[in-house]
Amino acid sequence: MIVAGLQKATLIDYPGKISCVVFLAMCNFRCPWCYSAELVLPLKIAKQSKISEQEFFNFLKERKGLLDGVVICGGEPTINKELPNFIEKIKKMGFFVKLDTNGSNPIMLKDLVKAGLIDYVAMDIKASPNNKIYSKILGEGIKFSNIEDSVKFLKNSKIDFEFRTTVVPEIHQKEEFKEIANWIGGKNVKYYLQNFRAEKTIDPEFEKVKPFQDEYLKEIVQEISPHFKECKFRG
Numbered sequence: 001m002i003v004a005g006l007q008k009a010t011l012i013d014y015p016g017k018i019s020c021v022v023f024l025a026m027c028n029f030r031c032p033w034c035y036s037a038e039l040v041l042p043l044k045i046a047k048q049s050k051i052s053e054q055e056f057f058n059f060l061k062e063r064k065g066l067l068d069g070v071v072i073c074g075g076e077p078t079i080n081k082e083l084p085n086f087i088e089k090i091k092k093m094g095f096f097v098k099l100d101t102n103g104s105n106p107i108m109l110k111d112l113v114k115a116g117l118i119d120y121v122a123m124d125i126k127a128s129p130n131n132k133i134y135s136k137i138l139g140e141g142i143k144f145s146n147i148e149d150s151v152k153f154l155k156n157s158k159i160d161f162e163f164r165t166t167v168v169p170e171i172h173q174k175e176e177f178k179e180i181a182n183w184i185g186g187k188n189v190k191y192y193l194q195n196f197r198a199e200k201t202i203d204p205e206f207e208k209v210k211p212f213q214d215e216y217l218k219e220i221v222q223e224i225s226p227h228f229k230e231c232k233f234r235g
Contacts, residue, residue: 001080002026003051004039006059009067014098014120015162017068022056024083027075028139029102031126032203033168033196039075040202053086060093069096069119078105087117098122103150104142113159121154121161125191128179133171155186162190164234167217169196169209177220185227193217194234 005023007013013021025048027040038044060070070090077083078101087097098120101109112118127133134144154161163184165172177193184191196211217233225231 001053001082001086002045003053003056004045004048004075006051006056008059008063010071013071014069014096017096017098018066019069019071019096019098020059020063020067021071021073024072024074024077024080026079027102028079028104028142029076029126029137030139030202031137032201033166033171033206033209034202035197035200036075037200037202057089057093060090060095064093067095069098071098071100073100076102076104078108083108084112084115084117087112091117096120100124101150102126103147104138106146106149106153109150110153113153113157119160121159123150123154123161123163125151125163125165125180125184127165127172128176129183130179131172131176151184155184155189162192164192164194166194166196167212167220168206169212170206174216174220177224181224181227185224187229189228190230191224191228192232192234193221 002025003022004025007021010019010021013019023039025039025045034040038048077099090097096119097117099112099118100122103123126137165180195214195217196209198207198209198211201207214233214235221231221233
């Protein structure tokens with residue numbers, strides 16, 4: 001497991017918690033609009049500075065009483081078989097744990113939740129089920145049914161969770177968010193839209209793409225809000 005980055009403090013990545021963010025390298029998706037290429041592409045990962053697990057846990061020891069939680073993101077954390085042991089060490093130190101995931105490993109997700117190792121899940125929804133982009137970005141051995149399984153599990157679990165979508169011109173149409181709302185919506189579901197950032201994308205062509213206007217995304221939120229417990233736009 002490669003720890004490729006550490007944000008030492010954040011007030012926004014874990015709702016209601018002062019947290020740090022630990023970035024795990026490697027991902028089983030290839031979203032061309034992704035702006036974390038250094039955590040996804042093997043050649044860029046090789047050049048990325050690394051942090052030893054010992055260094056990370058020493059940092060946590062120094063922050064006990066100052067931080068509430070740890071956000072684990074990537075890349076895609078659940079492709080690491082060592083993840084449960086890594087989280088168990090964090091939990092034993094008394095921290096809350098939030099997992100950011102693409103939902104591709106429902107077995108790992110279920111195991112972490114049932115073992116009480118995570119307290120909050122943020123799952124990325126890349127597009128509607130009818131959008132062909134999923135078939136283009138899924139890694140080898142991953143099926144869309146894996147994504148559907150993770151969505152269904154979270155909606156029926158007792159863990160605190162959210163779904164979120166980075167809205168990208170040329171990938172998303174306004175109309176498909178009604179399909180997404182029908183798919184993932186529910187009285188217990190929080191769903192957030194966030195705007196695309198045209199910087200250091202995996203496919204350089206997406207650096208030329210102009211993001212939607214914030215007002216456009218706020219209009220989408222207003223239209224689909226009745227499907228959710230909470231639906232908001234994050235700039």
